[in-house]
Amino acid sequence: MNVLVLVKHVYDESQLKVDRVSGRVGFEGVPGKMSDFDRHAIEASLVIRATVGGKVTALTFGRAEAVKSLREALAMGVDRAVLIREENFEMLDVKATADVIRAACDKLGPFDLFLCAEGSVDVYSSLLAPVLSEKLGLPLVSYAQSLVVKDNAVVAERALERKLEMVEVALPAVISVTGEVNSPRIPTLLQIMAAMKKEIVTFTLQDLGLNIEKLKSAGFAVTGYSGKSKERRKVIFEGTPSETATKLLEILNREGLLS
């Protein structure tokens, strides 16, 4: 079983420099991290490899700094890590991103299974899996909260808001997983150190026969960010439970929140 797992390197949103009043959002110097939900996709790929054998490739499209997330994927146990390096990758929309992944698959594949998280923690559009499945012409199992690979097929439980759909599909297929699917392993220090020495295969868009200008969609542009938000009062009470409870309830009562 040849598994491709998609990983996104994102800004650590807790470190964004946000001015609540002017709304200015600063990205400069903000450290990157693996999009948290991707660990569930990686874990799922490793579980599948342990059950049916095969090889797991982790793929990232992003800046040079994204090797950090790939090292983490290697530490967790993927066999191969690939970076499609492009400093301006954020200019592209989801269709172009899917085109890049498809081009990379032509070079790295064929794959039996494409795994990703239900969304990324930065944008959370949840569009990559459906768009990629269309671009690859492959079936999609979205929002899998459990999955089992058996006899070249996948049985999964798709979690929707109010119901669960048990679905079956023959491979190859694209699968997106939710956070309920597993608890990702935490690599040991030894594994992290070993991952530092492993190779990260790097391609540019040019290596894939692509060009960022041609990939850009004329109809899609991010025009700005605003971090304006309600300033909270942050009145903090310390003291005995009885005192603090009284103070809180007095205020809530005055604000008409207890009626």
Place this chain on the structure above:
Amino acid sequence: MAVDVIAYSEEGDVLLELVGLANDLAGHTGGKSFAMLMAGGVADPGEFGSFVTGGIYVVKGVPATQSLQEAAPYMLSEVARRHESAIVLLGSTRNEKVTAGRLAAKLDATVATECSSVAYEEGRLNVKRLSFSGRAETSITLSGRYVIVCMKPRSHQKAERSTERAQVTQLEVPVPETPVRVVEVKDKPASSIDLTKAEKIVSVGRGLKKKEDLSIIQDLAEALGASVGCSRPLSADLEWLPEEAHIGLTGVQVKPKLYLAVGISGQLQHLAGVKDAGTIVAINLDKSAPIFGSCDYGIVGDLYQVVPEVVRQLRALRLERR
């Protein structure tokens, strides 16, 4: 070129909001508003015709072995192609986000999900949506022959009925056999309340030590007349509360007048779900917990002591008022 606006959602309430938005947008695009309904679905087509200006499409139902997210993109692409140019409005449910992605690939459309507002200006659709776990709002401009937008619930007024009824067009869209077979559908256990409509919410997190202690939280909710929610670990990892109670980026986003976070540290992914809450109150043992930087009122203290005391005083207050 007139741009028509087509609304579709499998949720009746959301569909009415989308049609309300479609009517507004059509006023600016010079086009008309339409809705697509599944036969036997959320609304009566003839009746629904009084909400739109352009027309209603009724598409024949989906086979039981096929998920809606497999069929809807085919149907919507067929409907959209009947228009020279169109904006397609969907809800931001899981099925509808998948539908949006597939439809965008099929129509080579531009697309955005989880949008809170849209405005049409000079041939472009300007949309706003939250990103980075709610820390920033992103403005995106979408244009092209087809534009697809998934709206968050309650981002627009519901459509008003008019005296006229738009024409109903019955469509049979051939949906190819899909390799993904739905072999069984289970309803999730019905949640007693929809948190997105709750006026008061008491929410609990990892500060709670064991499942039995939920009774402390339930007492507080009862005394306040509030619903009970939780942070992700309690529903996803510990399974002490149903998934519907999970408030946050990947759970529900709520807008109560009063939000009381008990034993919740206040990770950004949780806070993304309460950004629009009126007053946020936090009770937490750890004075340095991030929740104290994002609340209106906070009590530093052990929830096992503070919450029962709040409940006791609330009950006393209630008796006094009698």
